[in-house]
Structure formats: structure tokens, C-alpha cells
Amino acid sequence: MSRIAYFGPQGTFTEQAARSFAAADDELVPAETVPRALAMVRGGEVDAACVPIENSVEGAVTPTLDSLSDAEPIVAVAEAVLPVHFSVLTRHDTGEIRSVASHPHALAQVRHWLEANLPDAKPVASSSTAAAAVGVQAGQFDAAVTAPVAVEHYPLRELATEVADVRDAQTRFLLVKLPGEVPEPTGADRTSIVAVTANRTGTLAELLTELAFRGINLTKLDARPTRHNFGEYRFFIDFEGHVAEPRIGDALAALSRRCDSLRFLGSHPRADALPATIQPGAGNREFEAAADWLAAVRKGEIA
Template sequence: MSKIAYFGPEGTFTEQAARLLAGDAELIPVETIPLALSAVRKGEVDAACVPVENSVEGAVPATLDGLAEQEPLVASAEALLPVRFSVLTRPDAGEIQTVASHPHALAQVRLWLEANLPGARPVAASSTAAAAVAVLAGEFDAAVTAPVAAEHYPLRVMATEVADVQDARTRFLLVRQPQHPLPEPTGADRTSIVAAAANRTGALAELLSELASRGINLTRLDARPARSNFGEYRFFIDFEGHIAEPRIGDALAALRRRCRNVRFLGSHPRADGVRSTIEPSAGNDDFVEATDWVAAVRAGKTA
């Protein structure tokens, strides 16, 4: 049976995502995102499920940095979960004076806490499930958690379906070592890269122009500092399409020429099923025809 590590402990949204992506694999909770990625690199597990972005709080830095550094890993699938929380307390809890959770979770229920627990002090925890464990141990009075946490910890559900933004969602990736075959293109795919561009005027614009000139639609752009060199940044870019497509391959080749370093982070089906937008003259057949024309000219077969 294959093994999949996920950002734990038990009872996190990442566990819920891992259940969707794992099939019949054994799920193994680990304490941090870097440890989950390290377990894949060491061959201790077959894959890892990690969060990559939230529609309210943005990108997850630990995942971005973990994918950009050390040995390459490649995303083979993604899951998109609606984010609504439960608030858990001990059965004998009295007045709620402290509420613990991951900082991203606390930010997404701030208005609810102000309205329903105005005297409670928010406290950051390493994960939503770690907050539940701390409440069980008597360290805090309440925890903002994923609903699945109620299955793992003997706590009382004070409230559920809690969210300041009702359509908030988090995207999770299933990452593996790169020797695994890539998923086949479906027409509703996402490709991810991280690029280190030169630190000069117009570098990012030039990078993005390679995608725009080929009619490729971006779905995410984030910048993170390259920790080894102050003032230098890496650009994390998601866009529609699959590396198996001629138009995407052509764009990646151009980016590789322009950037000091480009790391491929995967091509896989989109969890939302949205098909790629194809601009006129930017379809795969157009790129194949153009390539064939150049080959014919080189061979002296046409003008």
C-alpha cells in the first residue's frame, strides 16, 4: 500500500484534502509542511499533500519555499476545499477566554469571533488540529478547527460552518518525486513553475510577456524572496495548460532562455474543471503548423 504524508496532526483541512487525493493509500500525519516534503524526498512516503493557496489569505509560504528549494518535487494532482470552520471546546468549558488556531484560520473567522466571543483572546497555533490538542490539554479554552477534527478529539462542537467569507477555498497539492509519469492532458489543466529572473528593470514584464504573446492565461502569480540573496525574488507562476501541449512547451522553452533558473512544479488536471482559454492563433494546432512550416522552409520545400 502506498503512503501519503500530510500536514497534520489528524483533524486538519489537509487531512480532508488528502482523503480526496489518496485513494486507498495510507495517510501519515507529520508536524510541518517542510517535514512532509522531506519525507517524499527521502523516499519514506510516496507523496505528500500540502496546502498551496487560500482565497482569503493568499499563498502558503512554507509550501512555496519548500518546493523551490532542495531536490525537485512535482505536483501530480490538486484538491480544492471550501473552508468553513468548527469551534471546539472541552465539554466542561466555562467562560471562553482564549481561542487558538493557525493564523490563517484566525484571520478567516475574525469577524465571527468579535461578534460571538468578543472577550476571547486569539492565540496562534502551528495548525488547526494542534489547537484542538492544546484545548484538550487545558492550555486554551477553544479551538477554531477543520470540521474533521471533531472525529478525532473528544471535544464539544460549540459552532460549525463558521467563516467570515462564505465562499473561501483552499487549494492543496499532491506532490511526488519527478520520476513518476505526469498525468495526461485533459484540456482543463494547470502548469506551475518557479522562475528566478534577473534583478533589473522590466525582468518580470519580459517573463510574463512570453506567456501573454502565446495567449496563455495566468491563474496565480506570487513573489517570494530568494533567502540566499537579499533583494532577489523568485516568481511562482501558475497558468492554464499542460506541458505536453506545443504552446505550453514553447512558452517554457522561452522562459528557460530568459531566466537564470526555471523549476517545473507540475502539470495536472484542475480541481475546478475549468478548461483552458485558447486565444485565436494560439491553439496547439497553430504552433504545430508554424513549426512544420519552419521545418519545410529549412528543407527547401516551400517559400
């Protein structure tokens, strides 16, 4: 049995994602914040943590990015992608709705629905969608925009469901653990790193060139301040491929030479199972053949 922390409280989309990672006998442990969930992994309180990493509408989840790059390393070993449709919950005795609470990302994704259906309700930001449900239950707000699973945990009335301004919105979640054995490559993998470079012209272009030279396709790029020196940034880069592949290993070695610091955040199967896009001449066989040729030259076997 494993213990898996997740960004809670109960009733969030992250709980739904954590369920997809968990075995039948695993214990799911809610954590108040993303940093707290990751700290539980680092401190050995749990075996893994499930946290959101990016949303197709609102972009990167910055608390997750910052927490992955701070303190001791932890790595992603799996990912899940969930469609994001919301429920609107109220108390059973609620009449006129004058306030509606949720996480800022959720409020942004239902703004048009709220304007059309609850025009007199004031939006109020909460720490999570489930925290908004707790606030409704306590009488602090009239309604909450929540994950559908929230109605299983809180004695509230479902005013509306399948609510979303963008019907195909999705959120990607990571399952993270302490560094150890990396999942085996599948041919449809994602590798994640965070890089810090010197604050000078062209440094980001240099990093991306190392990937481009090897025909490696990016899937995500975000920048966050290091919070140490003004104008100094961390670059969070996701790309297709697995650290066990020669072409990916060659790229990571090159990036390590160029960066002031480089943190490996994991290689794991993609949730969408899309195979890597490999350009002609940039496949693993070509990299292996080139390494064999060089080894032969160094042995004096080839003139």
C-alpha cells in the first residue's frame, strides 16, 4: 500500500487525478497547498504526490513550477490529463446568490457562464475549488464552482453541472516521487527539466538550439523568476523523449554544460500516448551509430 498526497482538500480535480494513479489499497492524503503536498514527499510522510502542472486555458500552475525547483529534487514518474468541466454547488436553503467562490483558475474558466447565469453574484477567490465548497457549507459564500467530485464529499445542492466556457479545456497532473528508478521508455514519453542560465543575450536561444540540433520537439516552455536576482529566470522545459535514449542523453549533457544549474524533473510516459516526432537523421539508431564510429576511431580501427 502506498500513501499519495494531493492538492486538496477533498473534492478537487487533483483528487480525481490522484484516483487515476492509485491502486485499490492506496491511501489518498489531502494537502492544503501544492508546496505542502511536495514537502510531504520530500519529508517521507507519503510515497508520492499528485499535483496540477498546466491547464489548457490558464497555462502553467506556478506554485507547482516553483515548488518543483526549490528544496530537494523530486521527479515526475507519471502524468494524467483530465477534462475540466465544473459543477456549481449551493446550500439547500440558499435563495438569491450574491457571491460565488472558487480557485482563480476555475473562476477564469467559467467567467462567461457566471455573467450569463449569475450576473449579480460577486466572484470571490479561494485557495482551491474544494475550499470554496467548504466556505459555502459554512455560510461564507452562496455558491461554489467546484470539481464534479466535490458533491460526493459536501452536503450541498448541485445547481448546475458540466459548466465550462471552453468545452475541451483540460488540466495535466503529475505524479511525483523522490528520485530513484526512472520509468522504462515507451516511445511516447516526456522529459522535463528546469534550467538556470546567465542573464545575457541569447542564452535561452542557445538552450533551445541544443534541442533543435538533435531534432527534439518541445511540448512546453515556461519562465519563472529565481527570486534571487532581479532579471534572473528559471526555464521550465518539457520535450518529447526519454532520458534513456541516446539522443536525449546527448542533449541533456550539452544543456548541463551550458547552464548555471540544470535540474532533471523526470522522464515518464505521456498521458496521450503520442509517439515522439523524430526528424530524419535524429533517431536513436543514428546517435548509436555515431557513438560506435567515434569509439572505433579512438581505438585506431578507422582511418
